[in-house]
Amino acid sequence: MLKTFQGRVIAAGDVTAEAVVTRNGFNTLASMQMMFIQPKTKCVDQSNPDLYNKILGGRALCLPQTIGSTTGGMFLFSAVESGKAPACLLFSKDIDSLAAAGAVLSDVFSKNKMPVVDRLGDEFLDFVKDGDRITVKSDGTVQVLR
């Protein structure tokens, strides 16, 4: 089954990756603070049962928005620049200010790319499941293959 969604481009790029999904707010610091001592970035946020202990690095992270500490964008930038970040960030809602900062900082200053799309709609987050094959296009099209 293939379903296509259209969102707004925050940071353009083409990528294909396996989905990992949270329906709770993604706390960037709480989730990714151990990423640099992990071979693959894993979520360590005890408060997020959707993601706890799951691999985030190289995955298509599908989320409503990010929450928590204002170090969030900085951690995202460091993750992108170090090659430890998710392959892309796909927001069902409008992107929040912390994630937006990380997305733009990475796009302007990093040698690595992390496509970011927001406004994909609640239907996107209702549909997508862990393990789905996600393809992101630079025009903000997101294909979900199951």
Place this chain on the structure above:
Amino acid sequence: MELTKEQQALLDGERGETMAKVMETLVRYGEIFGAEKMAPVTNEYGHLVLSFGLSFLGPVFDLYQKLIDDGCVAGQKFTCDPRPYDPAVPQNPLQKLVAKAVFGKQKRYEGQLKELGILNDDSYTCTCYLDELGNTPKQGDVLSWAESSAVVYANSVLGARCNRNSGIIELFGSVAGYVPVFGLLTDEGRKADWIVELRTETLPDAQLLGSAVGMKAMEDVPYIRGLDRFLGTELNDDAKTYLKDFGAATASNGAVGLYHIENLTPEAKEQGEGLIRENAKVYVIDEAELQRVKDSYPCIWKNPNAKPQLCFLGCPHMTLRQLEDWTDKVEQGLKEAGNEKVLIPTVFTASMPVIKAFNATPYAGRLRKTGVVLSFICPLMYMDNPLCKTMNVITSSNKLRTYTSARYYSNEEILEKITKEGK
């Protein structure tokens, strides 16, 4: 976005490629949220969230070095979040060794902060807005700050205007001298999406109430009714201290950047219910709801019945009044139980200026006698040490609980544990 001639010149590279990229970042960041213009930063000082030289944040330090090398330093001085390491805080030799490795870039980073414009060597705290620090914005001031607990306090209690900026973005605002106008910088963005009806019989623990509100409102603005029954209608020291802790929990357990307290915070006093949007959602909080929220916190200790190894109070950093009150409480608790010193190693944290003020009072000697350690450390960073991460730490900070394995208890429960129960 419509830019002034000066702003356009920065974007066009008049002050070099790096400054142009700083401006490009701010413009793109603002445009995502519909900003149509930039506003000058009006508060005297900035505030940065990154205070720790974590070895793995190399990309950030490399970026900051590029700013320094290319002359893109802050046009305003700034304060900064707390330092990550203090030898006074209990650590075994191995933990100390690992802390030195984890924060291996601390010296380099503090050197960078001096070049970028940190106010002085005592400017490391998350409570920069306290009188002892002097970074206290006026109502209506436009800020370029990060640190979620400081931003929510500045917006809500002081009536300043600041978005929930990320680290790096806040420095960029201080460097460029402008921030994009959207969200909490606008009148419309400061209106309430939620009405919180507080119906408890007594004043709830600040960080439990803040957690409940944060988890419900997320990034929205809540208007809270019923809290003035307990806090009164004047922003005195007790009210401000309560709101400091309440706000930190709303910002970390959710993403609240501004709240209004009916009859108490500046905009709520001026505008009242005019701040509430049409069709605002309603969230009722009573004792049962607070208990539900508290019971929802997972305990990730390997042995949930293990004896606590350490207790942290002061995330965000404590005020002078809190230190004095807690000295009285700990002394009294120990006396009632017939104990001389706290039964669990306990650390109170506060900014250096507050610690200096406290040390000039008779309370300092009394607190020392109870065995409590007073430190300027950031408890969260203490627990970022992989060898401290798995320690059984207890705290009354819902912020610390959110970001670490620390276990939350109310202030009253903490007092019982450290002075009487020891477990």
